[in-house]
Amino acid sequence: MGKRMKKVKQRKKKVSIKAQMKNQWQLYLLILPAVIYFFVFNYMPLYGIQIAFKDYKAVSGIMGSAWVGLKQFTTFFHAYYFKRLMINTFLLNVLYLLCSFPIPIILAIFLNQIRGEKIKRMIQTSIYVPYFISTVVLAGMLYIFLSPTSGILNVIREMFGARAIDFMSESSMFRGIYILSGIWQSAGWGTILYIASLAGVDQSLYEAAEIDGASIWKKIYYIDIPSIIPVIMMVFILDCGRLLSSDTNKVLVMQTAGNIPTSDIIGVYVYNVGLGSGQFSYTAAIGLFINIINFVLIISVNRISKKMTDVGLF
């Protein structure tokens, strides 16, 4: 009896493998659209990178333009605005990462301590909402609220007798506004991963701690924080990998004539000069330069983190 069962099972397995092999072409057909998509929108542009080493002329096209070697790169490295662009890009991103990174962790830990599922869910639902607001609308809200004539912030300032400030045209205010609005928009959303891993913490740990007379602060410190460290590391690596690819779209809509000294970052420069004045080869070279830095950055951060904490992305 047992033997027969085994035989039947074996035959079943054989059939399924055979069926699988027979229909392999269907798998390839199913994945084909995704493969084509990435080929057209990600791999074909790689072919266009060659214009960074050429002098692109629209009439000759990508292939036909003349090679110039590293000329575009050296021009950029020697340009007077090179230092400014690099510093602006670097500072904006590092400051943003440092300021915004801890906040979702804090929010998740305190949200986890709220008693009452209903209130918890309500808070969760509402802190995600800003994430769904578009860049353009976010910038629009900034312009409205910070307007020197009717913005609410200046209305309040004037109530206390202070002078109205045109926040969006102050270059010293740009980074602060960028960072704070970024936190407002994405801190709530950033809690998702932490909340998920906090929900997975073994409940018996809390019960044991309670019997031992641990206060909530102690439970947070000794149970919650250690249990989300791997997730924290993972998010940190991901964020570091994106260090120089700051939100060009957002800076582009926040840029005004007044705040250019601090808001001029590489992505915005590439857009303005590349598409605005048609210096395609030059800006393609700048873009490639940043891409390479980013690539090296994410690989090294991943290496370091793997060595130190055993958490890595790949």
Next chain:
Amino acid sequence: MKINKAKKKLSIENKIFYIFNTLFWIVIMFMILYPLYLVLIASFSDPDAIVKGEVIWHPVDFSFIGYKAILKYGEMLHSYLNSILYTLTSVIISILVTLSGAYVLSRSKFFGKGVLNFYFVFTMFFNGGLIPTFLVMKDIGLYNNPLIMILMGCVSVWNLMVARTYIQTSVPQELYEAAMLDGADHFQYFFKIVIPLCKTIIAVLAVYYGVSKWNDYFTGLVYFRDREYLPLQTVLREILATLQVDKSGDYMLSMSENAASMNEAVRIANVAKYCIIIVATGPVVVLYMFMQKYFEKGVMIGSLKG
């Protein structure tokens, strides 16, 4: 006796914590929700009250002036329709391509899986950059072509991986074996069994893709020459550019045919900008609210292992 004392101390300590935590969340919720609330009440207020800074806690001189005014901005309505069209078609394509790709990647045995995985993941770390992409798109005829708005960004590697993990963990392997025994092929199994079991992840993908498509102004800015193709967000950006210098009235005047006078247009512009924000953000927030019950579950299942 001693234990009792310790317990008492602990409960007081915890009580302090809960009070602190409640206050903390009241402050946080206020900071998150008040700006949104302010936009909402201002959109129903009288423009003069807004300029004077009277609108703080509730609408003042309740009116629909702003909403009536934006109905007359022909280009905004047109771009609104464009955006709806782009988003709907793009989301359907996105979901189909992502799910079928994710299904294939979730199958444990097939030739070339490792290569394909690398093929996808590589694009997350290195890309052509704005300018080379632009020139290549131009060469293949996607410049000033509505297709670019539908296709660009319609598959994301991240979502592909999230969907793959979801299928791996939520569709039981036994179902696959049973279906194969019954002589089903991959097409039948995928369309008849996998897709109906993927409602949660489909909802999550719809929100992700829908929101990023609806909110995208950059593609429209870079790739369109003819104004008739522009999506809503790109048009909004232009209105915004005029907001910077508090001249939005000019823009609205140039767009609306019936504006009685320059002064009136400027006056109405003060409330219309709030209405525009509400109208532009409304669909996204509504979509999120509808999908919200699927949402957390799907996001967590998908991302925890990914």
